[in-house]
Amino acid sequence: MASKKTSWFDEGSGYLIRPYAITGGRTQPNGADFPLITQVATTGSAKSSAVQGVQPELVAILDLCRERPLAIVEIAALLDLPASVVKVLCGDLLAKSLVAIKTPGEETSAPSVELLERVIRGIRKL
Amino acid sequence: MPTALKILVAGGFGVGKTTMISSVSEVPPLETDEYMTQASLGVDDLAGTPEKSTTTVAMDFGRITLDLDHVLYMFGTPGQERFWFMWDDLALGSLGAVVLADPRRLTDSFASVDFFEQRQIPFAVGVNCFWGQSDFSAQEVQTAMNLRTPAPVVMCDVRHRGSSKQVLLALLESAKAQAARRLSPSPGY
Numbered sequence A: 001m002a003s004k005k006t007s008w009f010d011e012g013s014g015y016l017i018r019p020y021a022i023t024g025g026r027t028q029p030n031g032a033d034f035p036l037i038t039q040v041a042t043t044g045s046a047k048s049s050a051v052q053g054v055q056p057e058l059v060a061i062l063d064l065c066r067e068r069p070l071a072i073v074e075i076a077a078l079l080d081l082p083a084s085v086v087k088v089l090c091g092d093l094l095a096k097s098l099v100a101i102k103t104p105g106e107e108t109s110a111p112s113v114e115l116l117e118r119v120i121r122g123i124r125k126l
Numbered sequence B: 001m002p003t004a005l006k007i008l009v010a011g012g013f014g015v016g017k018t019t020m021i022s023s024v025s026e027v028p029p030l031e032t033d034e035y036m037t038q039a040s041l042g043v044d045d046l047a048g049t050p051e052k053s054t055t056t057v058a059m060d061f062g063r064i065t066l067d068l069d070h071v072l073y074m075f076g077t078p079g080q081e082r083f084w085f086m087w088d089d090l091a092l093g094s095l096g097a098v099v100l101a102d103p104r105r106l107t108d109s110f111a112s113v114d115f116f117e118q119r120q121i122p123f124a125v126g127v128n129c130f131w132g133q134s135d136f137s138a139q140e141v142q143t144a145m146n147l148r149t150p151a152p153v154v155m156c157d158v159r160h161r162g163s164s165k166q167v168l169l170a171l172l173e174s175a176k177a178q179a180a181r182r183l184s185p186s187p188g189y
Helices: A056-064 A072-079 A083-095 A113-125 B017-024 B085-091 B103-118 B138-145 B161-183
Strands: A039-042 A099-102 B003-011 B030-037 B054-067 B070-076 B096-101 B123-128 B153-156
Touching (some): A072 A083, A083 B030, A113 B054, A113 B070, B003 B103, B054 B085, B103 B138, B123 B138, B138 B153, B153 B161
Antiparallel strands (some): A039 A099, B054 B070
């Protein structure tokens, strides 16, 4: 379970600031909507010099996704922000080319036999 | 970047959804909030709070790295029926679902079964009981649930990874059979 100590979230009173204050009131990302499992990875151009003056929540996302790609929903859980807020923030990062994003493909809603066999192999290995 | 896939874990309140996710997830299950904007929830009385149009739904999930190119997320569906409007969002693009059932409270899982049957989403029923032992057999549960589709029913104890894996594999084999049928529609028409 993620630590709730250093976040905007308080067990007793919930979010200490209104979550959409972080997004400037926007509830939808600019451009396409991202499903919850969309993968986010920090790009090479997101060096520390490039992120000066960027708002702290965006920097936090860049730090999280530097080592390995994470899903929108994982970022939301780790930063204690609602997933819909993280979608907006990731849309901003994408617009600045600081992250790369991979949305789940069309193939997942009608998965092929081959894809399902790969999943079965992966589960067997657990 | 890997392709992300997902499987839902549904079932009544307290049936073991989070337990199942933690038994197979490579990270401790995480919980997140999603704000859902919904004009009318139907069951929420908004008369006293007419400005309220969003609601917060907590959901938990885990992840399994399948191979270099694929990562699988498992989502526990919010148990309360008033959050069901959310299931459509969650179900979209999922490989399928596990419906966990408590053999003493089978009726709690009927609504989940209906949901996936209606949308033709592959699912498997995991009958969760200590050590996978119950007074009822999988066959009896299958009959009691009156499953319209040939969904597999697996006796399980989702505290154990091996048992949870069997339920997941039953679901995936069923989904695979469904995918194969899509490729070759039955002759005769």
